[in-house]
Amino acid sequence: MTPQGVSTLDLDPETTSVDDLKLLIFSTTAIPPDEQDIKYGYPPKPLPSSSGPLSSIPIGRGEQLIVSSVPSGNSSKKAPVIAQPLSTTIPAPAASNPTNAPPILAAPLVSNASQDQSAEGGESVALPGRDAGYLQLRVVPDDNSCLFSAIGIVFEGGIEAAQKLRTVVANAIKNDPFTYSEVMLGKPIDQYVKQIQKPQTWGGAIELSIFAKHYKTEIASFDVATGRCDRFGQDEYDSRCLLVYSGIHYDAISLSPLPVSPTSFHTTVFPVTDETILTTADKLVSQLRARHYYTDTANFDLRCAICKKGLRGEKGAREHAMQTGHVEFGEY
Template sequence: MRLRIRHAEGMATLSDMKEDQTISILKNSIKNAIDLSGAQDIQSIVYNIIDINAFLTDSFELVSGGYPPKPFNDMNATLSNAGLRDGDTLNIKVLDTVAPQQQSNTSTASSGTANTLKEGSVQTANGVLQLRGNLHYVLRRDTTISPELRKVIVDGIKNNSDMYSDTADKFKITIDKYMEWIQKPNSWGGAIELAIFSACFGVEIDSIDVQTGRIDKFGEGSYDERVLIVYSGIHYDALALTPTADSPPDFDQTRFPVSEGSILDAAKQLVDGLRKSHKFTDIANFTLKCEQCNTGLKGEKDAQDHAAATGHTRFTEYA
């Protein structure tokens, strides 16, 4: 089995994996292939498989860009049982361990500045702002309440059916179909959902797009506090302020006064660093392959047109 591995430094290829090998073996093979140091480990392995039925609803500005990533959490599952096939592409996220001396040096940053510690974090006058979990984390400090949040979305749509009916008519999808879709565990939402969460949790949600640097503020002017999230084109990551780079989550601050402009400035700098490292997916121009006929495609429009013309519904991203 031949697998392509996409990571921060580029691409690698595994040419001799077996279908009956486990995800744990795959993880170790990836570590060797990309030559991780002893202070690094693989935080996540994500299989980008596109379900066009979800992809077509991207007209609703879906968070995932139409293909929610499938993370591998069961290290004992075989590659075959995990759904991997020859030629698939995997995205990996590497977790860095910052040495104590590095932390000591960067902690002396002067007040009001933001010096880069490591990718995905910046030093501020009050601590380290860094990527931490997903959207659920900034709302409830819990990453396991996805079903509850999906119900919040459905209730929000039902309570404002007139507003969302207009949107549904525009994009040729019924509200009932959308509410059914958003409750599926692999479905991801976007602007609609963020507006609902802002109202439900009584907080401004500031979403910063890595590719463009654009900031979308949901609930702006209505609340005294804000939470910060970063959109990579595939998913959202939460931002938290921590006393040090390796502080446990118990000390995280995820809500900030809207009057505190310095924290938003630090978030912008963090995102600037991610953009320079190309830590985003350009859904308008990424390259896809139809799994059913091997046709090469570019971007979501090609995928939508191909699906409409052929009825094919499964696509994979490739480099």
């Protein structure tokens, strides 16, 4: 019998050996130890034989294991893949300056309405190679904190960290007024800092550059409408994470070991040397573009949050900002 699905093994990597692990897997999956093909890490690699503890390999808490059945005396794999993560979570890092900023205004937008589109659950693309996993769109709420929620999924394990992440941005700006000058922010520093901490204020390129530096990870932000990838912190860090930008909304991308698995088993940060992640993410974004999962920022309706004047698209907002100095806009 070879069951399939996802299970959690609660063990101590400091005291558990490879043989102990195989016995635990056998008790959970009914796959005999001599028929287990075990892979760990990212990208998945075979689990080596070792007489020492799992931590010497090294395998730590939160590690995702992929187990499949290999009949004794036969090197060809068969049977389903079984993901067996040890019980813990995997944290993630961030990035810096973009090669191109997203097409929204540099100043944060304020939204009073929800985006009327959201991807269906399960939008995913398989990575090439056996047992490589699936890149999945992680949709976050349309509550004006989508960028912060997406970053929360990647680096903090959930959207609950959104407000804390606003404080990270505020502190970064206050502590580096030379980089985040009034010219860059488009308004006085104190005003920007106060505004970005409000739950209704949107984030954009400035915030992504700050998170990239804060987490020391490249942030690759894919624009669904154009297919462009803006890479914050490019060539500065060893890790990379993935976001999707739909014109007025950000979502996250994570790697699932199976088509459907608990999000606690997902990987959200990857080595920058793995170009397969980028090319597969591009395929996922192409799927979203085919579904028209984006907003036409050239023609969508905006309202100035200061004088309440109705405006058409990003161009209209920019012209209004130049004429009046008003830089806070929301959707109708």
